[in-house]
Amino acid sequence: MMPETYFERNVLLFAGVIVPQLEKKSPLQKxxxxxxxxxxxxxxxxxxxxxxxxxxxxxxxxxxYNLRSFKSLxxxxxxxxxxxxxxxxxxxxxxxxxGLRSLVFIxxxxxxxxxxxxxYDGPIVTNx
Amino acid sequence: xxxxxxxxxxxSGVGGGTVADYITRDNPGLKVxxxxxxxxxxxxxxxxxxxxxxxxxxxxGAVLSKNLxxxxxxxxxxxxxxxxYTGVSFRPPAEVLNNWNTAFxxxxxxxxxxxxxxDEIEDEISxxxxxxxxxxxxxxxxxKGAEKLGIPLKRLKINVKDCQQQGxxxxxxxxxxxxxxxxxxxxxVIARGVEIICNATVNTVEEHFVNITLNDAPARTLANKLxxxxxxxxxxxxIIAAGALNTPAILLRSKRKLKLKNKNIGRxxxxxxxxxxxxxxxEKIKNYRGFPKTNYIDHFSDxxxxxxxxxxxxxxxxxxxxxxxxxxHSEMMRDYHKMMSILILVHDKAEYRNRISIDKNGNAVINYxxxxxxxTSLIKALKEATRxxxxxxxxxxxxxxSDRIPITTGDIADLENxxxxxxxxxxxxxxxxxxxxxxxxxxxxxNTSVCDKTGKVYGxxxxxxxxxxxxxxxxxxxxxxxxxxxxxxVAENIPV
Numbered sequence: 001m002m003p004e005t006y007f008e009r010n011v012l013l014f015a016g017v018i019v020p021q022l023e024k025k026s027p028l029q030k031x032x033x034x035x036x037x038x039x040x041x042x043x044x045x046x047x048x049x050x051x052x053x054x055x056x057x058x059x060x061x062x063x064x065y066n067l068r069s070f071k072s073l074x075x076x077x078x079x080x081x082x083x084x085x086x087x088x089x090x091x092x093x094x095x096x097x098x099g100l101r102s103l104v105f106i107x108x109x110x111x112x113x114x115x116x117x118x119x120y121d122g123p124i125v126t127n128x
Numbered sequence: 129x130x131x132x133x134x135x136x137x138x139x140s141g142v143g144g145g146t147v148a149d150y151i152t153r154d155n156p157g158l159k160v161x162x163x164x165x166x167x168x169x170x171x172x173x174x175x176x177x178x179x180x181x182x183x184x185x186x187x188x189g190a191v192l193s194k195n196l197x198x199x200x201x202x203x204x205x206x207x208x209x210x211x212x213y214t215g216v217s218f219r220p221p222a223e224v225l226n227n228w229n230t231a232f233x234x235x236x237x238x239x240x241x242x243x244x245x246x247d248e249i250e251d252e253i254s255x256x257x258x259x260x261x262x263x264x265x266x267x268x269x270x271x272k273g274a275e276k277l278g279i280p281l282k283r284l285k286i287n288v289k290d291c292q293q294q295g296x297x298x299x300x301x302x303x304x305x306x307x308x309x310x311x312x313x314x315x316x317v318i319a320r321g322v323e324i325i326c327n328a329t330v331n332t333v334e335e336h337f338v339n340i341t342l343n344d345a346p347a348r349t350l351a352n353k354l355x356x357x358x359x360x361x362x363x364x365x366x367i368i369a370a371g372a373l374n375t376p377a378i379l380l381r382s383k384r385k386l387k388l389k390n391k392n393i394g395r396x397x398x399x400x401x402x403x404x405x406x407x408x409x410x411e412k413i414k415n416y417r418g419f420p421k422t423n424y425i426d427h428f429s430d431x432x433x434x435x436x437x438x439x440x441x442x443x444x445x446x447x448x449x450x451x452x453x454x455x456x457h458s459e460m461m462r463d464y465h466k467m468m469s470i471l472i473l474v475h476d477k478a479e480y481r482n483r484i485s486i487d488k489n490g491n492a493v494i495n496y497x498x499x500x501x502x503x504t505s506l507i508k509a510l511k512e513a514t515r516x517x518x519x520x521x522x523x524x525x526x527x528x529x530s531d532r533i534p535i536t537t538g539d540i541a542d543l544e545n546x547x548x549x550x551x552x553x554x555x556x557x558x559x560x561x562x563x564x565x566x567x568x569x570x571x572x573x574x575n576t577s578v579c580d581k582t583g584k585v586y587g588x589x590x591x592x593x594x595x596x597x598x599x600x601x602x603x604x605x606x607x608x609x610x611x612x613x614x615x616x617x618v619a620e621n622i623p624v
Contacts, residue, residue: 123176
């Protein structure tokens with residue numbers, strides 16, 4: 001599954017700043033989006049709506065700050081833009097970004113292929 | 129459909145499971161149902177994978193406060209939070225019980241009753257100290273660091289049997305070693321004929337009624353016996369044990385039906401705020417294996433208001449807990465196999481302003497402001513934990529509220545300036561909590577409490593509470609034994 005919606009595309013763009021290994025055409029994008037979708041399915045409707053709104057706001061603020069879409073920014077510009085958002089004067093926006101950052105980390109580090117990079121041998125399961 | 133029971137228990141966690149066990153011991157004919165919001169899922173379906181197993185929690189383990197500054201973890205599956213706790217077993221501190229006795233009139237909490245009850249409970253759920261030989265490197269390094277600094281250390285008691293040392297107790301134990309409700313009380317009460325109704329949201333309670341919506345069972349969990357839909361279940365006695373987030377919310381949703389005017393419902397919530405912090409040791413240590421917790425420090429409890437415990441988390445949560453993002457963060461995560469970890473638990477005061485409320489849809493909302501005392505304790509705890517990291521031989525520490533990421537050995541002399549309140553920003557490094565308590569305070573004065581000293585909700589005839597929401601103040605330690613103690617007391621005093 002490659003990003004099909006505005007939401008998925010912008011989540012992936014944000015995720016590429018949080019975890020640079022997800023940038024460009026990384027084969028990890030598909031399992032990342034699969035995991036992200038699983039996480040989104042498990043959260044309450046209110047949080048789900050807030051995350052969707054936040055991703056939309058990131059897109060809008062890119063136009064406000066950069067006069068360009070988030071997608072059209074190059075790698076360094078994306079990093080600078082997200083850094084700026086993490087210093088935004090409205091603490092709820094910063095806290096929302098922090099929450100989205102957490103989801104990105106959990107989705108990314110939940111990919112078994114990533115475990116090798118961090119020297120994690122994977123789970124031990126007994127009695128199944 | 130209307131089904132009728134003698135007792136309906138809302139929640140299958142530590143409170144619900146314990147109360148179910150005690151009321152059915154000497155009452156073989158009693159018709160009892162347990163209503164659980166989560167699915168019927170057992171160890172055979174656990175797999176220690178973070179993405180799959182965080183479904184055992186409400187909101188994947190992060191129910192956020194309204195101001196987004198603290199994320200609360202609460203179990204949402206059969207066994208409740210006992211399916212995902214580490215099994216750290218503390219008796220309630222004597223000074224806390226003395227305060228509950230003297231300030232709130234809970235005079236049943238005599239030394240004799242408490243010791244007799246907890247001896248029995250601990251025996252049943254196999255509470256014991258793990259031998260030193262079980263210490264993984266994280267615990268060994270914690271000990272080494274503390275001893276080098278002259279900080280006294282204590283061993284934790286744990287309730288496990290035949291532990292396979294898989295590492296991540298908080299993702300459910302595939303060996304069923306943790307002797308929580310899922311492994312001990314639930315099988316016992318099922319054998320005694322107690323009916324378990326999972327996937328059921330409790331909308332409201334009324335005198336002698338519980339109104340539920342039965343939802344579809346998620347994939348890979350046991351199917352419901354009844355079709356999905358709304359049901360009204362009749363019970364002579366209703367015991368709510370849905371945890372400190374949901375028990376107050378159920379009562380608040382039911383306020384009109386129960387004609388409750390008590391202003392204390394949901395109030396005096398405490399969260400036992402937590403930072404989990406990591407550092408990088410000089411060589412490979414593989415702390416994700418072995419039992420994650422064997423040691424703790426209570427040396428700063430009275431003077432500075434915090435405990436330090438060992439801990440170690442799965443990759444996603446570890447990444448979340450480490451500050452920053454981008455290239456530097458990814459490089460730090462490559463050292464996951466060298467990471468040492470410490471859990472900071474701060475004792476927060478029960479304050480009227482901190483509460484569970486409900487939104488327009490009736491969902492629980494956590495209203496919690498971190499006090500200045502808690503901030504001070506957090507900063508002190510971060511400094512002490514960082515000193516332990518370096519005394520243990522770590523090379524870098526990844527600390528929130530620090531103006532250096534990472535802090536290195538060369539920074540130790542300047543720690544007082546590097547870690548400071550001015551850098552403590554919960555919007556960027558939110559706190560966590562796994563021990564929500566209060567909201568339905570037990571006490572003899574209805575003006576300051578929600579439940580009387582038998583657990584009955586003031587102003588009702590048939591509604592009781594039996595979980596951590598009863599705590600008048602924070603118990604200051606991992607709370608499950610105290611929940612079991614109060615649930616046992618409630619069970620013993622219910623007129624069945």
